[in-house]
Amino acid sequence: MPFQPIKFYQTGSFVVGNRLLSEDQRSVQSSQARTNSLTLGHRACQGCGEALGARYALDAAMRATDNQMVVANATGCLEVFTTPFPETSWQIPWIHSLFGNSAAVGTGIAAALRSKGRQDIRVVAQAGDGGTVDIGFGPLSGMFERNDDVLFICYDNEAYMNTGVQRSGATPPAARTATTDAVGPHPGEDFGKGKNLPLIAMAHEIPYVATATVAELRDLEYKVEKAMSFHGARYIHVLVPCPLGWGSAPSDTIRLSRMAKETGLFPVFEAEGGEVTSVSNIRHQLPVEEYLRPQRRYQHLFRPQPDTETIGRIQAIADKNISRFGLLNGEPK
Amino acid sequence: MERPFAITLEVGSSRHNKTGTWRVERPVYVDRLPPCNDACPAGENIQGWLYHAESGDYESAWRKLMEDNPLPAVMGRVCYHPCQTACNRGKLDEEVGINSVEHFLGDIALDKGWMPETAATDTGRTALIIGAGPSGLSAAYHLRRLGHTVTIYEAGANPGGMMRYGIPKYRLPREVLDAEIRRIEAMGVEIVLNHKVDDLAAVLAEKRFDAVFLAIGAEIGKRAYVPAGESARILDAVSFLHSMEGQAPPLLGRRVAIYGGGNTAMDAARTAKRLGATDAVVVYRRTRDRMPAHDVEVEEAVEEGVEMRWLSTVKHADAGKLLLEKMTLDEKGMPTPTGEFEELEADSLILALGQEVDLELLRNVDGVVATDGVVQVDRNMMTGVPGLFAGGDMVPGERTVTVGVGHGKLAARNIDAWLRGTSFSKGGRPELADFDLLNTWYYSDAPQTVRAKLDVARRRSTFDEVVQGLDESNALFEARRCLSCGNCFECDNCYGVCPDNSVIKLGPGLRYEFDYDYCKGCGICAQECPCGAIKMVPESI
Numbered sequence A: 001m002p003f004q005p006i007k008f009y010q011t012g013s014f015v016v017g018n019r020l021l022s023e024d025q026r027s028v029q030s031s032q033a034r035t036n037s038l039t040l041g042h043r044a045c046q047g048c049g050e051a052l053g054a055r056y057a058l059d060a061a062m063r064a065t066d067n068q069m070v071v072a073n074a075t076g077c078l079e080v081f082t083t084p085f086p087e088t089s090w091q092i093p094w095i096h097s098l099f100g101n102s103a104a105v106g107t108g109i110a111a112a113l114r115s116k117g118r119q120d121i122r123v124v125a126q127a128g129d130g131g132t133v134d135i136g137f138g139p140l141s142g143m144f145e146r147n148d149d150v151l152f153i154c155y156d157n158e159a160y161m162n163t164g165v166q167r168s169g170a171t172p173p174a175a176r177t178a179t180t181d182a183v184g185p186h187p188g189e190d191f192g193k194g195k196n197l198p199l200i201a202m203a204h205e206i207p208y209v210a211t212a213t214v215a216e217l218r219d220l221e222y223k224v225e226k227a228m229s230f231h232g233a234r235y236i237h238v239l240v241p242c243p244l245g246w247g248s249a250p251s252d253t254i255r256l257s258r259m260a261k262e263t264g265l266f267p268v269f270e271a272e273g274g275e276v277t278s279v280s281n282i283r284h285q286l287p288v289e290e291y292l293r294p295q296r297r298y299q300h301l302f303r304p305q306p307d308t309e310t311i312g313r314i315q316a317i318a319d320k321n322i323s324r325f326g327l328l329n330g331e332p333k
Numbered sequence B: 001m002e003r004p005f006a007i008t009l010e011v012g013s014s015r016h017n018k019t020g021t022w023r024v025e026r027p028v029y030v031d032r033l034p035p036c037n038d039a040c041p042a043g044e045n046i047q048g049w050l051y052h053a054e055s056g057d058y059e060s061a062w063r064k065l066m067e068d069n070p071l072p073a074v075m076g077r078v079c080y081h082p083c084q085t086a087c088n089r090g091k092l093d094e095e096v097g098i099n100s101v102e103h104f105l106g107d108i109a110l111d112k113g114w115m116p117e118t119a120a121t122d123t124g125r126t127a128l129i130i131g132a133g134p135s136g137l138s139a140a141y142h143l144r145r146l147g148h149t150v151t152i153y154e155a156g157a158n159p160g161g162m163m164r165y166g167i168p169k170y171r172l173p174r175e176v177l178d179a180e181i182r183r184i185e186a187m188g189v190e191i192v193l194n195h196k197v198d199d200l201a202a203v204l205a206e207k208r209f210d211a212v213f214l215a216i217g218a219e220i221g222k223r224a225y226v227p228a229g230e231s232a233r234i235l236d237a238v239s240f241l242h243s244m245e246g247q248a249p250p251l252l253g254r255r256v257a258i259y260g261g262g263n264t265a266m267d268a269a270r271t272a273k274r275l276g277a278t279d280a281v282v283v284y285r286r287t288r289d290r291m292p293a294h295d296v297e298v299e300e301a302v303e304e305g306v307e308m309r310w311l312s313t314v315k316h317a318d319a320g321k322l323l324l325e326k327m328t329l330d331e332k333g334m335p336t337p338t339g340e341f342e343e344l345e346a347d348s349l350i351l352a353l354g355q356e357v358d359l360e361l362l363r364n365v366d367g368v369v370a371t372d373g374v375v376q377v378d379r380n381m382m383t384g385v386p387g388l389f390a391g392g393d394m395v396p397g398e399r400t401v402t403v404g405v406g407h408g409k410l411a412a413r414n415i416d417a418w419l420r421g422t423s424f425s426k427g428g429r430p431e432l433a434d435f436d437l438l439n440t441w442y443y444s445d446a447p448q449t450v451r452a453k454l455d456v457a458r459r460r461s462t463f464d465e466v467v468q469g470l471d472e473s474n475a476l477f478e479a480r481r482c483l484s485c486g487n488c489f490e491c492d493n494c495y496g497v498c499p500d501n502s503v504i505k506l507g508p509g510l511r512y513e514f515d516y517d518y519c520k521g522c523g524i525c526a527q528e529c530p531c532g533a534i535k536m537v538p539e540s541i
Helices: A049-064 A102-113 A131-135 A136-148 A197-203 A217-227 A250-263 A289-293 A295-303 A308-325 B035-039 B046-054 B058-066 B072-078 B084-087 B100-112 B134-145 B173-184 B200-206 B237-243 B262-272 B294-304 B401-420 B456-461 B474-479 B491-495 B526-527
Strands: A070-072 A094-096 A122-128 A151-156 A206-213 A234-239 A269-272 A275-279 B025-029 B125-130 B149-153 B190-192 B209-212 B234-236 B255-259 B279-281 B307-309 B312-318 B320-331 B335-344 B348-351 B388-390 B501-506 B512-514 B534-538
Touching: A049 A070, A049 A122, A049 A151, A049 A217, A049 A234, A049 A250, A070 A102, A102 A122, A102 A136, A102 B058, A122 A131, A131 A151, A136 A269, A136 B200, A151 A217, A197 A206, A197 A234, A197 A269, A206 A250, A217 A234, A234 A250, A250 A289, A289 A308, A289 B401, B025 B512, B035 B046, B035 B084, B035 B209, B046 B058, B046 B100, B046 B234, B046 B474, B058 B072, B058 B100, B072 B100, B072 B173, B072 B401, B084 B100, B100 B173, B100 B262, B100 B474, B125 B200, B134 B209, B134 B401, B190 B348, B200 B209, B209 B401, B234 B237, B237 B262, B237 B348, B262 B279, B262 B294, B262 B456, B279 B312, B279 B335, B312 B335, B388 B401, B401 B501, B491 B501, B491 B526, B526 B534
Parallel strands: A070 A094, A070 A122, A122 A151, A151 A234, A206 A234, B125 B149, B125 B209, B149 B190, B209 B388, B234 B348, B255 B279, B255 B348, B279 B307
Antiparallel strands: A206 A269, A269 A275, B025 B534, B312 B320, B320 B335, B501 B512
């Protein structure tokens, strides 16, 4: 069963808390006792989706593991803005690794705990999209293939933001980055490039794969908690808007995540053993144009005239997702 | 000091890094004025009492409501609810059924016998109120709550004014009215019945009271000159509705025509139907969209079989028939005669052409100005005579129970200030919580719960209440449709969505505050606040 939203009670479970729900129906984030895995003073930009996504996911994981958890972190924004030596924002057992090897470090920690007989401590490895889909892909695929007991979380902001917004294998078509300018025949990032890591993870037939956004906190927390109920390799892919790299207003971070899902561009689903088991339905469907227009990385699609052909190709991607995953009726094809 | 391998500095927390210095705009919590409160003629804090009803705490909800309105069970039945017309939820699906929740709260309070609080100590000041209608009772209630000694002189045999003698029973059962008035009496308000004040100057000269509030209503039906044969039967609607409270109902005949297009015309037509008229025809000289009657009343009347004859005036009345002249609207919307005539069979004609104030009691009082038949008052509801206040139907304004209750409250606050030798000011109005300020994504889609209506067949023959109340589960559902526009309802969104952990949750009922040492001013909290209770303001440089 997918996350079951509570429909009524004024705002139901759409909001973070809701005083009309019982305590156990509220989110981890609504609690005054949440871990705040990532604490005050970190140097992420205004409106950083990744800082938010990491706190959401790790606080939920801390609750699910009864605070018995170790996190391995790949190099990337998330590391740079949290740990400028000698300061740290992490309030959990946390280890720095290299750009490409957080999956391998996670695997190693899991192996060490297993050999010490410590079954109570769980391992999370995390990285941005660069550290996951490009540089860290080999160790990650190995971790999946061996079914190591690690939850890997990818915070996907769709480019290498830390180093100045270069394209990654997760950069969507037509997006402008420092290395995919819209010049000549190129509409920004070319169509037909890039890879879909959740589907690749599913192809490894690992116990659990899920996607989520920072706009649907309850769904994200549910998926982290569910992932912790499995042993073996698990993968969660979280879409985290980046105001700097996307050229969006810092206040729009959650709104854009919501629109990515509501347009169908970012399908939100979960899969077990390689099969999709549930999808989050689109609640109020939007044309992709509404998602693209507020982002400066797509502004070349609207100036001087709207590039209806390219926008149409992006809409076709959304439409394909909608029919492939059954995003309007909850029935995957 | 021993440090781990390759570590040269003590590990510190990022808390040293006060990221609040990055901020150019700061979020602040605000309480904006919800459109329902803005529209309420009685000045109720509707969002405020719905907040308590949402959690099922009906007693707190009722007490909040009673701060402004002593007659919720009455108001839940007879108010034309401008609050619902203004409700932001109407732009989302359907407006919140505020009136039906008020009806429910009013009834549950009567059922449980809840009593309003009064001031601990009496002030020893006395106030006289003339007229026990909605504004008189409202003023009495509020003055009593403030600790003053209140006496009401009422001309009629029973208190209630137009609520008893104007509004038919099928809209307002008399048990409900009696119970809410008894509750006001139980607070210590003395109501002297059958005490008509003929000469106000004489009462004022006695100097028995420190302040006087005049609320005698507008109880005289306007008479238009209708040429009539000797045996034509013509009544006025006010006297007709008044006589429904007497022993024998008036004789109307089978076919009844009602002349006028206001709420009183609708009440008269619906009452005539219930008295056995086969035909009740409303004759109005303009068109439906120009009719002063409220839509609900017109709809219910039509459902009950009341017929409408638009663009018509009565030229002549005879026994058993009327001569009508057809009208047309000129470019200014004024009805003008066409010279075309038609006959309408009618055994009696009821005139519902508006009401006038009986100003006879003011004849010996100097300083009270009456213009267009109504008494002029200043913003403090005071007439030209110091200490003499007036409100309700006898002063300019819309003539409804709700407006009357609002006048009573405003007058009471000013009389209280007068009695204490201070002045009352309403205070600034917060900015309006417009629909555009809301983030409606967060609200569940939920259409309105409609109050059940009495079967039409029974409505035509009996005086049973037409609109039934909600039960508890419906009322709770309806209350929870409130969007809480402009006022924090502790959904924890700001606390959750802050990427910088800079919102401090203070606990249930205490809301939140910002940690400006670290808040970077990204504005996500303001954007994602469902109800528009966070505002971004530029930092001073």
